[in-house]
Amino acid sequence: MSTAATADASSSGDTTEGSVRLLTLQSEDGEVFEVKETIATQSVTIKGMVDDDCATSTIPVCNVTGRTLAMVIEWWNKHEIGAVSNEKELKEWESQFDTIDDKSDRDDVYDLLMAANYLNIPTLLDCCTSAVAEAIKGKSTDEMREFFDIKSDFDEKEEDALRKENQWAFEN
Amino acid sequence: MQNLILRSWNKQKKIKDYTSLWDQIPTEILGRIMDRLNLLDCVRLSVVCKSWRSSVSLVHNQNKKISPPWPWLLLPHDQTGAKYLKFFDFSGAGSFYNLPLPKGSSGSSLYCSGSSKGWLVMGDCTDVNLTLFLFNPISGIRLELPPLETVPTFRRYLKEYPECLRHITEFVWKIELSSSDASSPTCIVTAIFYDRATLALCRPGDKSWTIFPQVCENHGCMDVLFCNGVLHALVFLDDDEGLEIPLVTHTMRVGDHIDDDPDQDQDVVVLIKLINHHISFNAGSCFVPGNENVVDEPQLSLVTEINSAFTSYLVESDGQLLILHRILNYGFLFMDINGENPHYMKTTQLSKIEVYKVDEHMSSATASSTKLDSLGDKILFISQRVSLSIPAAVSTSTDSNHGDLIKKNCIFYLKNVDITDMTRECGVFSCEDGRIIRLFPTSLTYTRDSHMLWFSPNIYI
Numbered sequence: 155m156s157t158a159a160t161a162d163a164s165s166s167g168d169t170t171e172g173s174v175r176l177l178t179l180q181s182e183d184g185e186v187f188e189v190k191e192t193i194a195t196q197s198v199t200i201k202g203m204v205d206d207d208c209a210t211s212t213i214p215v216c217n218v219t220g221r222t223l224a225m226v227i228e229w230w231n232k233h234e235i236g237a238v239s240n241e242k243e244l245k246e247w248e249s250q251f252d253t254i255d256d257k258s259d260r261d262d263v264y265d266l267l268m269a270a271n272y273l274n275i276p277t278l279l280d281c282c283t284s285a286v287a288e289a290i291k292g293k294s295t296d297e298m299r300e301f302f303d304i305k306s307d308f309d310e311k312e313e314d315a316l317r318k319e320n321q322w323a324f325e326n
Numbered sequence: 327m328q329n330l331i332l333r334s335w336n337k338q339k340k341i342k343d344y345t346s347l348w349d350q351i352p353t354e355i356l357g358r359i360m361d362r363l364n365l366l367d368c369v370r371l372s373v374v375c376k377s378w379r380s381s382v383s384l385v386h387n388q389n390k391k392i393s394p395p396w397p398w399l400l401l402p403h404d405q406t407g408a409k410y411l412k413f414f415d416f417s418g419a420g421s422f423y424n425l426p427l428p429k430g431s432s433g434s435s436l437y438c439s440g441s442s443k444g445w446l447v448m449g450d451c452t453d454v455n456l457t458l459f460l461f462n463p464i465s466g467i468r469l470e471l472p473p474l475e476t477v478p479t480f481r482r483y484l485k486e487y488p489e490c491l492r493h494i495t496e497f498v499w500k501i502e503l504s505s506s507d508a509s510s511p512t513c514i515v516t517a518i519f520y521d522r523a524t525l526a527l528c529r530p531g532d533k534s535w536t537i538f539p540q541v542c543e544n545h546g547c548m549d550v551l552f553c554n555g556v557l558h559a560l561v562f563l564d565d566d567e568g569l570e571i572p573l574v575t576h577t578m579r580v581g582d583h584i585d586d587d588p589d590q591d592q593d594v595v596v597l598i599k600l601i602n603h604h605i606s607f608n609a610g611s612c613f614v615p616g617n618e619n620v621v622d623e624p625q626l627s628l629v630t631e632i633n634s635a636f637t638s639y640l641v642e643s644d645g646q647l648l649i650l651h652r653i654l655n656y657g658f659l660f661m662d663i664n665g666e667n668p669h670y671m672k673t674t675q676l677s678k679i680e681v682y683k684v685d686e687h688m689s690s691a692t693a694s695s696t697k698l699d700s701l702g703d704k705i706l707f708i709s710q711r712v713s714l715s716i717p718a719a720v721s722t723s724t725d726s727n728h729g730d731l732i733k734k735n736c737i738f739y740l741k742n743v744d745i746t747d748m749t750r751e752c753g754v755f756s757c758e759d760g761r762i763i764r765l766f767p768t769s770l771t772y773t774r775d776s777h778m779l780w781f782s783p784n785i786y787i
Contacts, residue, residue, distance in 0.1 A: 261347075264347060267355055271354065271355055279355075279358065283359045283361075283362060286359050287362035287363055290363060290367055290371060293370070295374055298370065298371060299375075302348035306374070308375070308376065317373065318465070318466075319464075319465060320369045320786070320787075321465055321466040322425045322426070322464050322465075322466070324370070324373075325426055
């Protein structure tokens with residue numbers, strides 16, 4: 155398993171790099187990441203733990219895989235103050251999330267949504283919900299099902315009744 | 327930087343087994359996604375699967391996203407060959423919706439002449455026949471209203487304007503429903519017909535209209551509104567000696583009155599309160615020559631002197647009955663619109679809107695009014711055919727592009743073309759500073775068949 159480009163995970167608990175405190179995050183599948191506190195506190199959840207002095211040992215990030223956590227950390231790095239020289243460059247970098255091109259993209263966005271929700275990262279949550287909304291816009295119900303690989307669990311009669319109630323949404 | 331992920335985004339993708347988890351998406355996240363979608367997309371989304379449906383219902387109950395508090399604007403439609411009604415939804419970034427028109431009888435034209443509580447009032451008109459019905463464009467349900475031949479003034483109207491059979495919009499002044507559940511046997515339809523001299527009531531499906539006799543040519547009715555279950559009518563009232571009466575209460579039995587019907591209880595009794603227009607009207611406030619507050623439009627360049635006129639509306643806001651006076655400046659233009667002979671045409675421009683709160687004094691069975699300087703956090707929508715109030719809080723959507731257009735304490739108004747006035751106007755009046763912003767340019771036109779309307783759709787999820 156890839157260890158991503160994380161730090162030496164030899165020590166647990168808070169370490170410092172220069173004067174910057176490092177936090178240790180552990181993904182659901184056991185990958186360990188060391189992240190600067192100033193960066194990780196973009197997560198409201200982690201910030202709360204730091205403020206409450208609960209971030210002194212390894213922080214388990216349940217429900218988020220190492221792969222997703224690596225993406226989240228990349229997001230934090232880009233959004234650290236001073237990391238990108240100007241707003242335009244940041245927007246350009248963010249634009250890779252704007253569109254969902256295929257099912258692999260789609261499921262990455264799902265993982266990121268769950269992570270952003272769990273860790274409470276408003277910027278990432280906004281970006282991902284926007285990407286999903288863009289993908290949904292203008293699609294019919296059947297197209298949405300196909301796009302998200304969701305099987306209808308309504309029986310035919312139920313679905314007919316639902317469509318009839320809002321005929322306008324299904325006729326044109 | 328020790329913890330920097332150097333790999334690019336795309337390279338780290340791995341082949342995954344696509345067992346979708348999307349149907350399990352938490353309600354909160356789906357709600358955030360819905361905030362970025364228009365109503366049409368939300369309705370389509372709600373039928374994808376059971377779990378999404380229950381999430382959509384939850385979100386709906388939490389923030390009323392689905393039953394849009396913001397009314398839609400029905401745009402004028404072309405009678406010939408139109409298959410859809412076009413609505414504009416102001417919420418979010420703004421959306422246009424095309425809703426299918428019902429099928430008319432052969433060779434007929436369909437006219438929209440009002441809306442109330444999620445229903446459009448439509449006329450199916452041919453050269454020889456005219457039927458009025460209610461149409462819910464969301465569900466496609468159509469409910470017939472009694473024949474207009476049962477309204478005495480209709481025959482007179484046809485006699486006076488034999489060429490006007492198609493102009494149903496001018497006979498039907500306003501329709502007001504007691505409830506959005508129009509197919510219920512207790513739902514009452516109230517109509518102001520022709521020159522405001524007829525107030526008629528029925529239930530959908532009745533065979534005839536029941537005429538309310540106290541409204542007549544000499545005592546016209548300016549507006550009607552169901553407020554707290556009581557039908558309120560704005561009228562001019564005086565007693566036999568010409569003294570003014572502020573408030574009179576009547577009861578009226580509505581139904582087909584079939585005498586040999588043992589089950590007379592099927593008729594519904596309606597409580598009607600007549601409110602004298604004069605309790606809120608101050609003649610001195612009416613005349614406001616010119617209006618320097620119009621932001622985006624030149625003053626009328628008229629060939630005659632500008633005069634003022636008013637129209638009054640009833641609006642309910644949080645259970646409180648309001649009377650609004652819309653004051654228009656008018657004058658005459660010498661114009662040649664359709665290449666025939668140029669002649670004088672009346673044209674109007676909004677000057678200001680005044681808002682009064684009606685105070686009913688139960689003990690003495692009278693009423694008075696208080697002028698309001700502010701609507702608080704409310705937004706009102708007024709027009710001859712339908713008026714309503716919404717809380718401003720729900721409309722300040724996070725992704726609103728309207729900036730300062732959509733804010734509390736303002737009144738959206740519509741003015742359609744009628745037989746005497748060729749101005750079509752639509753804008754926002756700020757109660758705070760009296761400023762007026764037009765939503766689109768005022769137009770002068772002869773076309774008076776097709777009206778703009780406020781419409782609040784009933785959408786159930």
